[in-house]
Amino acid sequence: MRTLVVDHPLVAHKLTVLRDKNTPSPVFRQLAEELVTLLAYEATREVRTEPVTIETPVTTTVGTAFTKPTPLVVPILRAGLGMLEGMVKLVPTAEVGFLGMARDEETLDIVTYAERLPEDLTGRQVFVLDPMLATGGTLSEAVKFLFRRGASDVTCICLLAAPEGLARLEKGLGEANVKIVLASIDERLNEKAYIVPGLGDAGDRLYGLAK
Ligand SMILES: O=P(O)(O)OC[C@H]1O[C@H](OP(=O)(O)OP(=O)(O)O)[C@H](O)[C@@H]1O
Ligand SMILES: O=c1cc[nH]c(=O)[nH]1
Numbered sequence: 001m002r003t004l005v006v007d008h009p010l011v012a013h014k015l016t017v018l019r020d021k022n023t024p025s026p027v028f029r030q031l032a033e034e035l036v037t038l039l040a041y042e043a044t045r046e047v048r049t050e051p052v053t054i055e056t057p058v059t060t061t062v063g064t065a066f067t068k069p070t071p072l073v074v075p076i077l078r079a080g081l082g083m084l085e086g087m088v089k090l091v092p093t094a095e096v097g098f099l100g101m102a103r104d105e106e107t108l109d110i111v112t113y114a115e116r117l118p119e120d121l122t123g124r125q126v127f128v129l130d131p132m133l134a135t136g137g138t139l140s141e142a143v144k145f146l147f148r149r150g151a152s153d154v155t156c157i158c159l160l161a162a163p164e165g166l167a168r169l170e171k172g173l174g175e176a177n178v179k180i181v182l183a184s185i186d187e188r189l190n191e192k193a194y195i196v197p198g199l200g201d202a203g204d205r206l207y208g209l210a211k
C-alpha cells in the first residue's frame, strides 16, 4: 500500500473552509467537488494509457488514449457520492459502479446495503471515492470486496484520514497494489471514532441528517 498526501495551497485552503462548521451544505458540496478534482489529478498519474495516432490540421502525430477497459470509479454511498462529479469531470469516459456502506456508530461494524458493480473486475483500474478514512473499517471492506471481484489495482481518493485507519489498512492490505490519495492525515480519532480535527460527519454535512 502506498499513501500520497497532496501538498498544495489550493487543497489546503479549500480543506480549511470545508472543515469550518459554519460552512453551509451548498458550499460544502461545491468544495468537496473541487477538492476531488485536484486530488484526482494526482491520483490518475498512473492511469493506463496507450499511444494513439491522430491527424492534426497540420500533420499526423502520436498522442495518448486511455487503455480499455476504461477506469472504474466507485463512490461509497452516501458521502462518496459528493465526490463523484469532481472525479468524472476529469475522467469523463470512466464507468461508474456503486457501493453502499454504512458504519454502525455504536459498534463501528460495517454494513454493505447496496452494490452495483461489474461481476468481473479483472484487469480493471478502480478508483474508490470516500471522503473519510476514520477507523479504516469501511475502506478495508470496500477494497476486499473489489479484490474478491478480481480487481488488483485500486486507488482510494479520500479527503481526510486518521493515522489509526491508515495503520489498519497497511496491516490488512500490506503488499497489495493499493494507493491512498489524501488531502490531509489528521491527528487522531476521538472516543466516538470521529476524525480530529476532521470536518464532522461528511454525509450529514453534504446531505443533512441521515436519521
Ligand atoms: O473508516 P470508518 O470508521 O469506517 O469510517 C468512515 C466511513 O464513515 C462515513 O460513512 P457513514 O458510515 O457515516 O455513512 P454515510 O456516508 O451514509 O454518512 C464515511 O463516509 C466513511 O464511509
Ligand atoms: O470523522 C468522521 C468519521 C467517520 N465518518 C465521518 O463522516 N466523519
Ligand SMILES: [Mg+2]
Pocket (backbone or CB within 6 Å): 079, 201, 202, 203, 204
Ligand atoms: Mg455518515
